[in-house]
Amino acid sequence: MKTTQNIQVAVDAIVFGYSKEEGVSVLLIKRKYAPFKGNWAIPGGFVLDDESLEEAVERELLEETGVKINYLEQLYTFGKPNRDPRRRVISVAYFGLVKSKQFEKLKASTDAEEAKWFNIKELPSLAFDHDKILDMAIERIRGKIVYQPIGFELLDKKFPFSDLEHLYATLLDRPVDRRNFKKKVMHLGILDELDEKAKSSGAGRPGNLFQFNKATYDKLIRDGMHFEI
Amino acid sequence: MKTTQNIQVAVDAIVFGYSKEEGVSVLLIKRKYAPFKGNWAIPGGFVLDDESLEEAVERELLEETGVKINYLEQLYTFGKPNRDPRRRVISVAYFGLVKSKQFEKLKASTDAEEAKWFNIKELPSLAFDHDKILDMAIERIRGKIVYQPIGFELLDKKFPFSDLEHLYATLLDRPVDRRNFKKKVMHLGILDELDEKAKSSGAGRPGNLFQFNKATYDKLIRDGMHFEI
DNA sequence: ATATAATTGCGTTTATTTTACGCAATTAAC
DNA sequence: GTTAATTGCGTAAAATAAACGCAATTATAT
Numbered sequence: 001m002k003t004t005q006n007i008q009v010a011v012d013a014i015v016f017g018y019s020k021e022e023g024v025s026v027l028l029i030k031r032k033y034a035p036f037k038g039n040w041a042i043p044g045g046f047v048l049d050d051e052s053l054e055e056a057v058e059r060e061l062l063e064e065t066g067v068k069i070n071y072l073e074q075l076y077t078f079g080k081p082n083r084d085p086r087r088r089v090i091s092v093a094y095f096g097l098v099k100s101k102q103f104e105k106l107k108a109s110t111d112a113e114e115a116k117w118f119n120i121k122e123l124p125s126l127a128f129d130h131d132k133i134l135d136m137a138i139e140r141i142r143g144k145i146v147y148q149p150i151g152f153e154l155l156d157k158k159f160p161f162s163d164l165e166h167l168y169a170t171l172l173d174r175p176v177d178r179r180n181f182k183k184k185v186m187h188l189g190i191l192d193e194l195d196e197k198a199k200s201s202g203a204g205r206p207g208n209l210f211q212f213n214k215a216t217y218d219k220l221i222r223d224g225m226h227f228e229i
Numbered sequence: 230m231k232t233t234q235n236i237q238v239a240v241d242a243i244v245f246g247y248s249k250e251e252g253v254s255v256l257l258i259k260r261k262y263a264p265f266k267g268n269w270a271i272p273g274g275f276v277l278d279d280e281s282l283e284e285a286v287e288r289e290l291l292e293e294t295g296v297k298i299n300y301l302e303q304l305y306t307f308g309k310p311n312r313d314p315r316r317r318v319i320s321v322a323y324f325g326l327v328k329s330k331q332f333e334k335l336k337a338s339t340d341a342e343e344a345k346w347f348n349i350k351e352l353p354s355l356a357f358d359h360d361k362i363l364d365m366a367i368e369r370i371r372g373k374i375v376y377q378p379i380g381f382e383l384l385d386k387k388f389p390f391s392d393l394e395h396l397y398a399t400l401l402d403r404p405v406d407r408r409n410f411k412k413k414v415m416h417l418g419i420l421d422e423l424d425e426k427a428k429s430s431g432a433g434r435p436g437n438l439f440q441f442n443k444a445t446y447d448k449l450i451r452d453g454m455h456f457e458i
Numbered sequence: 459a460t461a462t463a464a465t466t467g468c469g470t471t472t473a474t475t476t477t478a479c480g481c482a483a484t485t486a487a488c
Numbered sequence: 489g490t491t492a493a494t495t496g497c498g499t500a501a502a503a504t505a506a507a508c509g510c511a512a513t514t515a516t517a518t
Contacts, residue, residue: 006278007238009308009319049235049317053308077306077321079238079282088278090238090321092306162465179468180506204465205513391494408497409477433494434484 008089011056012044012130014137015069015096017103017117018154020163023170024120024141025103026134029064029112035085036127038113042134044091045111057094065115066107069096071153075137083129095137097153145171146229149190152212160198161210168229184229190217237318240285241273241359243366244298244325246332246346247383249392252399253349253370254332255363258293258341264314265356267342271363273320274340286323294344295336298325300382304366312358324366326382374400375458378419381441389427390439397458413458419446 015027028040045060047053054072061067072094079090106115118124120138125131145151151167161182169176185191194209221227244256257269274289276282283301290296301323308319335344347353349367354360374380380396390411398405414420423438450456 005237005275007276008234009236009238046234047236047308047319050310052310053306053319074305076303077282079276079321081279081281090276090282092308092319177506177508178466179508182467184505202465203463203515205467205515207466207513406478407495408479411496413476431494432486432492434486434496436484436495 006088008087009047010044010089010091011047011053011060012042012091012093012133013057013061013069013072013096014042014075014093014134015061015065015067015098016120016137016141016154017098017100018167018170019100019103020166022103022117022119024154024167025117026120026123026137027065027067027098027106028116028118028124028126030114030116031127032111032113039127040116040118040124041127042093042130043112043115044093047092053092054094057096061096063110064112066105066109067098067102067115070099070102071097071150075140076133078129078133080129091133093133093137095140097141097150099154100156100159142171147227149212149217149227158194158196158209158211160207162207164210181229188225188227189220190227235317237316238276239273239318239320240276240282240289241271241320241322241362242286242290242298242301242325243271243304243322243363244290244294244296244327245349245366245370245383246327246329247396247399248329248332249395251332251346251348253383253396254346255349255352255366256294256296256327256335257345257347257353257355259343259345260356261340261342268356269347269353270356271322271359272341272344273322276321282321283323286325290325292339293341295334295338296327296331296344299328299331300326300379304369305362307358307362309358320362322362322366324369326370326379328383329385371400376456378441378446378456387423387425387438387440389436391436393439410458417454417456418449419456 017025017027027043029043031037031039031041043061043064045056045064047056051059053074057072058069061069075093075095077090077092081088083089083091103117106117123134126134141150145168151164154167155163164185165176165178165181168181190213192211192213194211196209197206198209199206246254246256256272258272260266260268260270272290272293274285274293276285280288286301287298290298304322304324306319306321310317312318312320332346335346352363355363370379374397380393383396384392393414394405394407394410397410419442421440421442423440425438426435427438428435
């Protein structure tokens with residue numbers, strides 16, 4: 001009742017990073033081997049027989065880019081018969097987030113000739129059907145940030161409030177009223193205001209640092225709270 | 230750089246149906262073969278080398294249950310190494326909807342000894358990790374019905390307004406104010422009110438039939454409309 | 459030192475949306 | 489004809505979101 005299948009299973013990871021200077025960026029690699037040698041692509045690779053999909057993602061990311069992700073969720077599985085010119089490959093795409101601090105250290109290796117962050121407004125065209133995958137990931141992060149607290153996964157553990165505001169404005173690509181935004185976010189009751197001040201990042205009055213309180217968030221969610229920005 | 234993989238790719242389909250009398254139901258099959266012989270399970274099977282994932286879902290569903298689905302979307306991919314006791318299987322789960330009319334005609338065959346609709350409030354425990362998959366599907370349909378017009382895919386093409394109201398109340402498992410609900414839905418401008426009256430389904434005053442206008446919906450969405458119930 | 463520009467912190471007012479609920483009209487069943 | 493069920497249309501109050509004012513704090517330039 002089952003014919004021997006000839007399908008390979010891969011994972012891909014669309015990883016986003018953020019900094020106030022660079023905006024929202026995505027991690028891409030330049031392919032070292034054919035097909036699409038020299039083209040930019042989403043990092044990823046084949047799943048080993050005894051590892052979970054998530055383990056495969058983390059392994060491939062570390063191998064190809066040196067990056068450790070902070071948040072990972074499944075995006076979509078792409079399985080059209082001819083998406084890879086060599087053979088049938090279905091690819092389970094994940095979408096991941098890294099914290100600001102991790103943002104710089106990249107070291108390409110194995111299948112990747114180079115790893116690099118690209119601002120999501122200045123993307124090259126990609127190998128395979130990776131353009132489509134990336135589009136879907138960008139749509140997902142934009143859609144999700146308003147009803148799930150994933151924005152905090154892109155910031156450092158402690159951050160000035162203005163960073164959060166700037167992240168939302170950048171990602172949603174629209175102005176955010178500072179006062180209403182702060183009212184809304186603080187009213188959720190999931191941010192702890194610390195006693196430390198941010199080290200002056202230039203001009204202006206430095207404010208306190210804030211920190212996302214996941215335990216409180218989980219508790220509130222259990223009690224029926226509805227997160228929305 | 231790539232070791233020969235020994236992973237099988239399957240698809241599963243969680244199919245929901247609805248009728249005013251039976252409520253929201255899900256289509257399950259009783260397994261004819263080991264493992265889990267005689268257990269209820271989600272319909273599905275292995276993907277053939279040259280078919281897309283969606284084609285595989287439709288083929289398996291037709292084979293195992295005789296049902297043709299009206300709406301199909303990908304749910305999640307399950308890939309933990311030991312979810313199938315025989316060998317490594319990753320399963321791409323889809324979630325589908327059928328219209329009320331299709332609701333009755335079931336004919337089990339191939340791997341299925343029997344196919345049957347189960348109300349989502351009276352579910353048996355299932356083979357493999359199918360309980361988890363089904364939970365996720367129920368969560369998805371509940372979550373999605375409020376921000377995407379998928380409810381109409383469960384009703385017949387023409388339906389009395391009260392059916393729509395009853396569907397939302399049943400699925401969301403909370404009372405819906407008839408007047409506010411109608412105001413909200415009609416204000417979206419995506420339902421055509423027909424001149425036909427529903428044939429009296431019992432007592433009370435019969436109202437007009439309504440019909441979802443997908444063309445209008447698509448146009449409004451392009452113009453930035455936001456569907457929400 | 460002092461003025462200037464940048465940024466934070468705390469408000470108020472107005473508009474919009476959601477929720478709660480009243481009540482007459484139509485129809486089938488008794 | 490009366491009753492029960494259901495539809496169709498509305499209004500008032502409550503909650504939420506949007507628009508905007510302005511003083512306080514701090515680094516930088518003069």
